[in-house]
Amino acid sequence: MSRSLYKGPYVDEKLMKKIAGKKPGEGGVINTWARGSVIAPEMVGFTFGVHNGKVHTPVLVAEEMVGHKLGEFSPTKKFHRHGGKMQKELEQKKKEAEITAAKAAKTTATKK
Numbered sequence: 001m002s003r004s005l006y007k008g009p010y011v012d013e014k015l016m017k018k019i020a021g022k023k024p025g026e027g028g029v030i031n032t033w034a035r036g037s038v039i040a041p042e043m044v045g046f047t048f049g050v051h052n053g054k055v056h057t058p059v060l061v062a063e064e065m066v067g068h069k070l071g072e073f074s075p076t077k078k079f080h081r082h083g084g085k086m087q088k089e090l091e092q093k094k095k096e097a098e099i100t101a102a103k104a105a106k107t108t109a110t111k112k
Contacts, residue, residue, distance in 0.1 A: 009038035009067075019046055031056050035071030050074035 003010060012034035019030065024045025031049040044063055049056030050070045057074040065073070081087060 009040070010036060011040050012037040015048075016040075016042070019043060022046075029056070029058050032070065035069065035074065037070050039065045039068055039070060041066050052076045 012032070015030075015032055015034055015037055018032075019042065025047075029047045029049040031051070033051045035050060039061055043061045044066065045061065047058055047060045048070060050059050050073065051057075052074045053076050059070065059073045
């Protein structure tokens with residue numbers, strides 16, 4: 001749900017102070033915990049380290065990101081993989097294909 005129009009977008013004041021007077025690209029990564037802060041046009045070109053609960057994920061702000069929140073570009077959950085029998089079979093086939101490709105490359109290298 002968006003904020004009401006009379007309130008305007010939420011932009012963290014501390015974050016705006018950190019980028020005030022700086023040029024985009026200089027100063028390195030600006031670490032922040034303000035995931036709910038909306039990306040303003042003044043932030044374009046800066047790299048923010050958005051905290052995901054564990055580490056600061058570097059986010060380079062582009063023109064298309066204006067209006068979105070910083071937290072959208074720093075996922076908080078890590079996808080490992082889906083499990084099951086079918087997934088194991090696919091991984092086994094992939095591993096076998098890598099082994100055969102390595103053997104083929106080894107035999108062509110010894111023939112030369």
